[in-house]
Amino acid sequence: MGARTFRIAMSERCYRFKPDALVPHAPQKPGVYEFVMFDAQLQPIVLFVGLAYPKTLFEALSDHLMGRLRPSAEELFKISKDIYFDYVASADVSSDEEYKDIAGALIAKHQPRLNPAGQAISSGRYGTVALEEA
Numbered sequence: 001m002g003a004r005t006f007r008i009a010m011s012e013r014c015y016r017f018k019p020d021a022l023v024p025h026a027p028q029k030p031g032v033y034e035f036v037m038f039d040a041q042l043q044p045i046v047l048f049v050g051l052a053y054p055k056t057l058f059e060a061l062s063d064h065l066m067g068r069l070r071p072s073a074e075e076l077f078k079i080s081k082d083i084y085f086d087y088v089a090s091a092d093v094s095s096d097e098e099y100k101d102i103a104g105a106l107i108a109k110h111q112p113r114l115n116p117a118g119q120a121i122s123s124g125r126y127g128t129v130a131l132e133e134a
Contacts (some may be wrong), residue, residue: 001127006102008091009134014044014084017076019065026085030096032103033057033087035064035071035114043085046110047071047079051103051121053096057087068083073113087090092134101129 014036015025035048048071052060063069064076076083091102104121109131122129 001125003128003130004101004126005130005132006091006093006098006105007132007134008088008102009107011087011089014086017061017065017083017085020102022058022061022065026056026061027087027089028056028058030070030099031057032099032106033061033085034106034110034112036078036084037082038084043051046051046106046112047076047083048112048114049103049106049110051099053099056122061085083097083109097123098125101126105129105131 015021017035030053033050033052034046036044036046038044050060060069064071065073067074088099088102091099093099093102100121100123107115107119107121
């Protein structure tokens with residue numbers, strides 16, 4: 001198993017996590033998403049990294065809102081009244097399964113407090129994974 005560097009670009013901005021933001025901003029494709037809040041200096045704090053595979057980003061985010069996936073919206077809003085979502089808008093993946101590797105690398109990078117400790121997400125194809133963000 002070799003190393004792989006993925007080139008990714010996040011969405012052009014973070015969107016408020018609320019029902020009326022999903023339809024216009026959450027893509028109908030598999031991918032990786034983040035729940036984010038901002039500190040007093042407006043720096044993002046990643047609370048959770050999620051994988052929408054084989055579901056779509058829209059379906060996964062909707063499931064969080066409806067309480068069918070953890071963390072639920074209720075759990076997120078206990079942390080902050082202002083929760084946003086962001087997602088990987090583009091990535092040089094050869095198959096949707098490689099989104100697992102991107103999610104795992106983002107979890108390792110941000111160590112979000114709502115992801116289970118020691119959680120390892122991987123396609124199993126690569127020994128090491130790195131990210132190059134555009």
